[in-house]
Structure formats: structure tokens, C-alpha cells
Amino acid sequence: MELSQIRYFIVAAQFQNLSKAANILNITQPALSKSISKLEEEVGTRLFDRSGKKITLNESGKKFLESSIDSVKGLDDAVAAMKEHIPGQALYLGLFCYSERLMRCIVDFSSLEPAVSYHIEHLGLDSHNVDTNRFDMLLYPQNPLFHKYKGDVLYSDPYRLAVHRSNPLSSMKTVHLHDLSAQQIIFIKHGEKLFDLPYHLLISSDVHTGGSIFTTSYEIQRWLISNNCGAGFIPQGYSCAYVDDPRITLLPVTADGLSQTVMIGFKRQKHLSAAGRRFAAFVRDYL
DSSP: OOHHHHHHHHHHHHHOBHHHHHHHHTSOHHHHHHHHHHHHHHHTSOOEEEETTEEEEOHHHHHHHHHHHHHHHHHHHHHHHHHTTOSSOEEEEEESSOOHHHHHHHHHHHHHOTTOEEEEEEOOGGGTTSOGGGOSEEEEESOGGGTTOOOEEEEEEEEEEEEETTSGGGGOSSEEGGGGTTOOEEEEEETTTEEOHHHHHHHHHTOOOSOEEEESOHHHHHHHHHTTSOBEEEEGGGOHHHHTOTTEEEEEEEOTTOEEEEEEEEOOGGGSOHHHHHHHHHHHHHO
């Protein structure tokens, strides 16, 4: 019996739906089904009653779930306690949005704690169902997708308008939304139906632009703007590559609510390693 089988079983028991559980665990449904079947063979009894993709815990499953949760929690606590005594520790950071300020903070902390290693993973907004328990820290936008996450407001990141230097708007000190009439706008979208805030703001303001391009990549957006294919909105925290491009001008925009609230969350104190607690305290003081 493997620990992964127990963890898979717990998630499957919580959702009682193989498709949803597999999505949360980032594995295929057949792999999850096979793991549960193998676990049932090893414990000698069925744990679920099945009806298509829907699974329901039976009495044996309910008893096993209770024991499994206690066992996994005990093991996690033991691992957390052991980390207190490991000199070279790893920190796992999940970023749903980018922050230059946070990256500078990590650089400064690493100079104080050279024995700590960092695993920084960029997570797309359409991957919000990842297993967040593996991250010591999460950075994410204040967004309905992340309502289940508990964190603190880090800062408000204003959007800027990026235009080609030959665009007539580039000579303006400040841009208003009505100045974008007849401009082709390159919008960022996350997944199939989640559009960036500027898209919704323009729609609600009834500004008639000269067309739209949608992309899931800031790099593609930057390339299009630098080749004079349109204008685009970017959060200030993403502006580094745009600032370094001599073909692009960044402009402040006058519009109520055109900013991205950035949230930060950490594991509960008892689940953070000693280095994790020092890092959390450093980040809060720094930012």
C-alpha cells in the first residue's frame, strides 16, 4: 500500500466523483480508478458503491476514510517536525500572477539564507484546481476563481496601456478609456471564458474599439504591440519586458477600478518549516 493511494482515496471520498477528483489530483481518471481498485484489493473490501462516474462511500469506506485522514495528518505533522532540523531546506512557491517586488524579495532573502533552495512554479489562472498543499506560499489575483484561498492583500497593481511608439497615443501623458475608440486592443484571456479585467471594463464603458485580438500569453501580446498590431493592457508587475522594448511606450490609464489586487497566502504556521516561517515573516515585512 502506497501513501499516494491513500491520498488519492481521500480526495475521491471528498468529491465522490472520479472526474472531479482526478482533475484536482492532476491525474487521469483511469489512473485514479485503477489506484482505488488496487487499494480495495489490498484492504480486502470495496470502499465505494459505484454508479458510472459517481462513487459513493459505503460503510467500510467511511471507516477507512476516518483512519486514513488521521494517518496522513500524523505523517504530515511528522514530516513538518523533521524539517525543523534540516539545515538546507526547500521552499515551494506557486505564482498565479507575477510580481517583480516579490522576486526582488526572494533575491534578498536568499542572500540571508543561502542554504535554502527555491522551487518557483508559474501557474496559469486556468489551473486553479492544483493541489495547493504542496506550496509554502501562493501569489494570486483577487478573483472569484480563488474564493477558497485564504490570504492577505499584498498590494494593488495598476494596469498600464502599452502602445507602439508610432501610435498617436504614445505622446499622451495619461490615457482615458474614450481615447481607445478605433484602437485595436490585444486582450489577455485565461482559459476558455476567463477574460482579463480591462476587457470587462471596456465592455461596460461602452467604448467602441477598432477590433480585438485575444491571447493567453503576455509574450505574444508584447510581440504584437511591438510590431504595431494594436494596444494592450498589462498589470504594472508584468511591465519589465515591455519597458525594456524600445518600440513600446507604457502609459498610465485614468479609469476607476483598473487595477489588479494581488493576494498572498502561506501555509498554516504549524505546517511551515522553520525556513518557511522565517520566509513568511520576511516577505510580510518586506512587502
